[in-house]
Amino acid sequence: MAVKQVSVFIENETGRLAALTQLLAEHGVDLNAATIAETGEYGILRCIVQNPEETVRILSGGGFMASVTEVLAVGIDNRPGGLNRVLQILSDAGIGVKYIYSTIQSIKGEAVIMMKTGDQNRAEKLLESADVKLCTMDELK
Amino acid sequence: MIWNKEMECADRETMRALQLERLQETVKYEYEHVPHYAAKMDKAGVKPEDIVTLEDIALLPFINKEDLAENYPTGLFAQPMENIVRIQSSSGTTGKPKIIGYTKGDMEDWGEAVARGLAMCGAGPNDTVHVAYGYGLFTGGLGAHAGAETLGATVLPMSTGNTARQIMFMQDMKSDILCCTPSYALTIAEAVERAGIDPADLQIRAGLFGAEPWTQSMREKIEKGLGIRAHDIYGLTEITGPGVATSCEANNGMHIQEDLFYPEIVDPNTLKPLPPGETGELVFTTLKKRGVPMVRYRTRDICYLMEGKCSCGRTSVRMSRVFGRTDDMLIVKGVNVFPSQVETVIAKFNELTLNYKILVDRKGGSDSIELMVEFAEGLIIDDIDFVENMRKRVEHALREILQIGCKVRFLNAGTLPRSEGKAVRVEDRRKYE
Numbered sequence: 001m002a003v004k005q006v007s008v009f010i011e012n013e014t015g016r017l018a019a020l021t022q023l024l025a026e027h028g029v030d031l032n033a034a035t036i037a038e039t040g041e042y043g044i045l046r047c048i049v050q051n052p053e054e055t056v057r058i059l060s061g062g063g064f065m066a067s068v069t070e071v072l073a074v075g076i077d078n079r080p081g082g083l084n085r086v087l088q089i090l091s092d093a094g095i096g097v098k099y100i101y102s103t104i105q106s107i108k109g110e111a112v113i114m115m116k117t118g119d120q121n122r123a124e125k126l127l128e129s130a131d132v133k134l135c136t137m138d139e140l141k
Numbered sequence: 142m143i144w145n146k147e148m149e150c151a152d153r154e155t156m157r158a159l160q161l162e163r164l165q166e167t168v169k170y171e172y173e174h175v176p177h178y179a180a181k182m183d184k185a186g187v188k189p190e191d192i193v194t195l196e197d198i199a200l201l202p203f204i205n206k207e208d209l210a211e212n213y214p215t216g217l218f219a220q221p222m223e224n225i226v227r228i229q230s231s232s233g234t235t236g237k238p239k240i241i242g243y244t245k246g247d248m249e250d251w252g253e254a255v256a257r258g259l260a261m262c263g264a265g266p267n268d269t270v271h272v273a274y275g276y277g278l279f280t281g282g283l284g285a286h287a288g289a290e291t292l293g294a295t296v297l298p299m300s301t302g303n304t305a306r307q308i309m310f311m312q313d314m315k316s317d318i319l320c321c322t323p324s325y326a327l328t329i330a331e332a333v334e335r336a337g338i339d340p341a342d343l344q345i346r347a348g349l350f351g352a353e354p355w356t357q358s359m360r361e362k363i364e365k366g367l368g369i370r371a372h373d374i375y376g377l378t379e380i381t382g383p384g385v386a387t388s389c390e391a392n393n394g395m396h397i398q399e400d401l402f403y404p405e406i407v408d409p410n411t412l413k414p415l416p417p418g419e420t421g422e423l424v425f426t427t428l429k430k431r432g433v434p435m436v437r438y439r440t441r442d443i444c445y446l447m448e449g450k451c452s453c454g455r456t457s458v459r460m461s462r463v464f465g466r467t468d469d470m471l472i473v474k475g476v477n478v479f480p481s482q483v484e485t486v487i488a489k490f491n492e493l494t495l496n497y498k499i500l501v502d503r504k505g506g507s508d509s510i511e512l513m514v515e516f517a518e519g520l521i522i523d524d525i526d527f528v529e530n531m532r533k534r535v536e537h538a539l540r541e542i543l544q545i546g547c548k549v550r551f552l553n554a555g556t557l558p559r560s561e562g563k564a565v566r567v568e569d570r571r572k573y574e
Binding site: 007009 | 516519520521522524525528529550551552553555556
């Protein structure tokens with residue numbers, strides 16, 4: 001099952017990201033996972049929060065372009081080859097990975113990575129049938 | 142050297158008599174050959190025979206750039222295509238350019254006008270004229286070229302770009318006169334300095350620069366950097382191209398070729414003619430053109446006229462430098478840019494809002510233009526590729542319509558101030574003295 005993430009378009013100006021995190025702090029929003037993809041001029045912040053719709057409203061109110069998108073939250077065995085096993089399943093099925101990032105803390109001793117692939121539905125089914133753990137929002141707290 | 146003493150040094154009465162005769166011919170010709178203008182005259186209740194004195198020109202309706210857009214491409218042509226030997230073009234206010242056609246006679250008159258300007262730089266038949274304006278639909282290159290040929294000089298049709306090669310030809314072919322945009326002249330001057338070439342070793346002695354606004358400090362840098370005297374040349378495609386007016390060695394206004402182009406200054410609000418010396422919008426009537434004659438064409442350029450004999454000996458009326466525009470046209474890298482053109486591009490993308498801002502700047506003598514535009518509300522952006530791809534598509538579409546590169550910067554929806562009334566779409570950070 002996919003989890004909801006918040007994606008935010010950020011113009012690459014000094015202080016812009018700090019303005020965003022301040023806004024989240026003021027509203028008591030906790031980041032469970034976060035990453036930024038960037039070019040020279042702008043970036044896209046992706047993050048996992050417990051109330052994505054509300055977070056999007058807060059960010060939009062603060063002048064940010066934010067939207068709710070979906071990613072797979074994949075539990076990875078915390079040992080060498082853990083990530084490789086998951087990627088191999090997708091690779092064998094010809095599914096490309098667009099990006100991955102991990103939670104800020106490990107969850108019950110497990111690593112959890114957020115993953116966007118070229119075919120989310122098939123990836124989800126494949127990973128489930130291979131007994132790879134897919135986390136829910138609650139489990140990411 | 143004065144190329145055409147009879148026309149350039151005529152006494153006032155002789156010139157005015159010639160202008161009246163040619164104005165009457167032009168108005169009659171326009172009335173008979175251009176239905177769009179005839180309809181405008183009918184609507185204004187004026188007939189060709191009502192033009193009895195030069196002052197009667199004020200009875201005639203204006204031609205605006207909108208008339209060209211409405212009659213795109215050739216609706217204002219007064220001759221069938223078989224008599225048109227050349228097409229030139231410049232940007233229109235929308236996606237469609239302005240198209241101007243020239244008869245053989247129009248081409249000769251254009252060459253004559255530019256030849257007079259080259260002579261004002263001190264050029265003669267023994268000189269080599271180095272043309273580094275762009276060649277093509279833009280009138281700069283081929284206009285300067287025509288003038289140099291009329292003069293009987295040796296033409297180097299360099300076109301623009303490849304600065305190292307420009308300098309090589311300048312050295313090896315001993316160019317005497319340079320024709321290009323002032324910003325390109327500055328680029329060449331800087332390259333000469335970087336190459337460690339002493340400007341005194343270059344034969345070049347004067348330059349004819351136009352097609353864009355420039356500053357006194359640019360003039361000084363060009364003059365010093367190339368060891369030349371810089372002259373201003375003014376023109377617009379609708380009237381003919383460069384050569385409508387040129388500054389002489391006195392550098393006190395540009396002499397208008399007024400046997401070919403009749404100037405007026407009007408109040409841009411009331412459109413009433415203003416007396417000489419007062420600043421207003423420059424309006425031109427072509428006096429000999431037959432391909433696309435223009436009666437009272439509103440240039441949108443703001444300047445004033447100077448009468449009286451110049452220290453160079455010419456008696457022709459002079460125009461001051463252009464102080465600004467009465468519309469929102471920008472000149473960037475010598476190319477006309479209208480915000481409305483940019484708007485037509487933005488409107489094609491559902492991902493963007495129509496809130497935008499155009500930022501023009503000049504660094505190191507070279508113009509830059511940047512478009513800031515907002516992403517539409519509710520657009521889901523989770524992918525750098527999407528943003529990069531959007532940027533490529535918008536930049537490509539802009540280049541197609543503007544003919545110059547324009548950098549695109551995306552903003553969050555709602556970032557740009559929503560204006561009440563007329564939006565401020567353009568920020569021009571270039572300094573004009």
